[in-house]
Amino acid sequence: MAIWDFVKDAGKSIFGSEAQAAEAPKTAPAAAPAAAAQDSDTDRKVAALKKELADLGLTAKDVHLTLRGGDTVIIKGQARDQETLEKLIVALGNIKGIAHVELAEAPVAAGGAAAKPPVFHTVKKGETLSQIAAQYLGKAGRYPEIFEANKPMLTDPDKIYPGQTLRIPQG
Incomplete structure (x- = not known):
């Protein structure tokens, strides 16, 4: 459990x-x-x-x-x-x-x-997918991987909000 x-x-x-x-x-x-x-x-x-x-x-x-x-x-x-x-x-x-x-x-x-x-991240005020990608995946340019990992819940990489939880891809 x-x-x-x-x-x-x-x-x-x-x-x-x-x-x-x-x-x-x-x-x-x-x-x-x-x-x-x-x-x-x-x-x-x-x-x-x-x-x-x-x-x-x-x-x-x-x-x-x-x-x-x-x-x-x-x-x-x-x-x-x-x-x-x-x-x-x-x-x-x-x-x-x-x-x-x-x-x-x-x-x-x-x-x-x-x-x-699983690895999840709760978005804080002012954060972007690029910042989150840099933190977890080592490069800001890998933000599309987080975007793709959260489809269909995310429809636009610029539309995340504080308090939202994102799935961080592993591997």
């Missing part, structure tokens, strides 16, 4: 506002206990997370998501490869309102060996 922390108040807003959630039709009856209403909200958020991953083309039938405590996403199952797993973690963690992403099982690399731990 592994857990990664993210900036909860940074990222793409996919859950809507509290007011929008209150106006949405409820699957639980009005007189239902608070736990049923909370379950309904959790189901709505998990559906939004799954839709976001589908929109990014990061779906996998063997990967299942659950939400704990409203801000922790738990990934169960196996992604098709290490790169996809790392992209799932970053895509989920860069959603506003998500503070933690947890793997239910330790990731396994091809051949059954333990996978290498």
Whole structure:
């Protein structure tokens, strides 16, 4: 099991506002206990997370998501490869309102060996991909490698923001 922390108040807003959630039709009856209403909200958020991953083309039938405590996403199952797993973690963690992403099982690399731990970087105010590339890859000119490693979440190398977590390619 592994857990990664993210900036909860940074990222793409996919859950809507509290007011929008209150106006949405409820699957639980009005007189239902608070736990049923909370379950309904959790189901709505998990559906939004799954839709976001589908929109990014990061779906996998063997990967299942659950939400704990409203801000922790738990990934169960196996992604098709290490790169996809790392992209799932970053895509989920860069959603506003998500503070933690947890793997239910330790990731396994091809051949059954333990996978290498991913390297992530949280963007600080004023940083550029070139600066991040210089720090991790040794040369600022290698920034396209970080950009490519974060597609489809990144669509422009100049559009990163403080609090965003980026996947750093290894090897």
